[in-house]
Amino acid sequence: MQLSTLTLLALSCVTPVLGARSAGCGKTPTIRNGQYTMTVNGKQREYIVRLPDNYDRNTAYRFVFTFHALGGSASQIANGQGGTLAYYGLPPLMTGNNSAIFVSPNGLNQGWANSGGEDITFVDNIVKTIENDLCVEQSLRFATGFSYGGAMSYSWACSRPNDVRAVAILSSAVLSGCNGGTQPVAYYHQHGTRDSVLSISQGRQMRDRFIANNKCTPLNPEPQPGSGGRSTKTKYQNCLPDKPATWVVFDGDHNPSQTDPGSNTPFAPGNTWEFWSQFKAEGGGGDGTAPTSPVTTLTTVTTQQPQPTNGATSPRYGQCGGINWNGPTACVSGTTCTKLNDWYFQCL
Numbered sequence: 001m002q003l004s005t006l007t008l009l010a011l012s013c014v015t016p017v018l019g020a021r022s023a024g025c026g027k028t029p030t031i032r033n034g035q036y037t038m039t040v041n042g043k044q045r046e047y048i049v050r051l052p053d054n055y056d057r058n059t060a061y062r063f064v065f066t067f068h069a070l071g072g073s074a075s076q077i078a079n080g081q082g083g084t085l086a087y088y089g090l091p092p093l094m095t096g097n098n099s100a101i102f103v104s105p106n107g108l109n110q111g112w113a114n115s116g117g118e119d120i121t122f123v124d125n126i127v128k129t130i131e132n133d134l135c136v137e138q139s140l141r142f143a144t145g146f147s148y149g150g151a152m153s154y155s156w157a158c159s160r161p162n163d164v165r166a167v168a169i170l171s172s173a174v175l176s177g178c179n180g181g182t183q184p185v186a187y188y189h190q191h192g193t194r195d196s197v198l199s200i201s202q203g204r205q206m207r208d209r210f211i212a213n214n215k216c217t218p219l220n221p222e223p224q225p226g227s228g229g230r231s232t233k234t235k236y237q238n239c240l241p242d243k244p245a246t247w248v249v250f251d252g253d254h255n256p257s258q259t260d261p262g263s264n265t266p267f268a269p270g271n272t273w274e275f276w277s278q279f280k281a282e283g284g285g286g287d288g289t290a291p292t293s294p295v296t297t298l299t300t301v302t303t304q305q306p307q308p309t310n311g312a313t314s315p316r317y318g319q320c321g322g323i324n325w326n327g328p329t330a331c332v333s334g335t336t337c338t339k340l341n342d343w344y345f346q347c348l
Helices: 074-079 115-133 148-159 200-213 268-276
Strands: 005-007 034-040 043-050 061-067 100-105 136-146 166-170 186-192 232-235 245-250 295-298 319-321 337-341 344-347
Touching: 034 115, 043 074, 043 115, 061 115, 061 148, 074 100, 100 115, 115 136, 115 148, 136 148, 148 166, 148 200, 166 268, 186 200, 186 268, 200 245, 245 268
Parallel strands: 005 034, 061 100, 061 136, 136 166, 166 186, 186 245
Antiparallel strands: 034 043, 043 100, 232 245, 232 295, 319 344, 337 344
16 A cells, blocks of 8 residues: 655644635645555554545545544454454445545554544544545544444544534444533434443443533433344434434444344444435535434345446456445456445455
């Protein structure tokens, strides 16, 4: 992968400009797919960048941080290892006009302790670097992560509420701090009732902060998994316009790729994109309103198998199938179309 070294001083929080195109729009990019380094507070930090296919310097893209769990790494998230889908399964969903620039950073000591706020400074620096070089819609920045990665996403929402449009927290707890934490941020969280690593009560504590910040109406009693252990998705009512909150509870343990009974499809990617896709540039979010009453639904996902495409072939490491894939389903000689998940088959 491409490697370059950047030395940056610690930056203040990124200036939020709703509906603004970043300074990198129109520039010939120097940042490509690959791994990069920068120095933050005297420490070398690494991050991996994934650009949309056919990146257009005049198109303002969504910007997504994907933070790894304790013991993980940027490459684990980028490559989809250790039970985690690549970039949490989002790239195959965020395509076309919804394409995104993905960044997978490396935590210090394989975690996100955020001592003295240094991991938040790292995020600030990445945002500044990416947006000075690439074309980003600055009102469409997002973050997601599992466990410690969810904690880091949460910490960013607490510390920089004006810099992030929405977060998606997967089975987490307040491990990276919450400096500030009084302003609203659109919030999605999923957690298992039998989580043996970070209890569901810890997840509820995180959720409840943003239920209060977003002025949503709390629910009592707590939502529970559906019949047969299926996940239950609850969309809170009366939240501030453009600051919704969704909570998904499932019958399961500490797992970034939890599926419903009878399904092989993790529900986090689809739920996350469903939540994020309602947000538009310039502060618009869906119809800008919250539901008029609590809505509790069971998560369902429709899958499809790849269909043949006129004898065309995908190259090694190219996509060859998955939900909504309309390209070739055959691979070049010496490789096999391998199912990584229902959204993404790859020639390996």
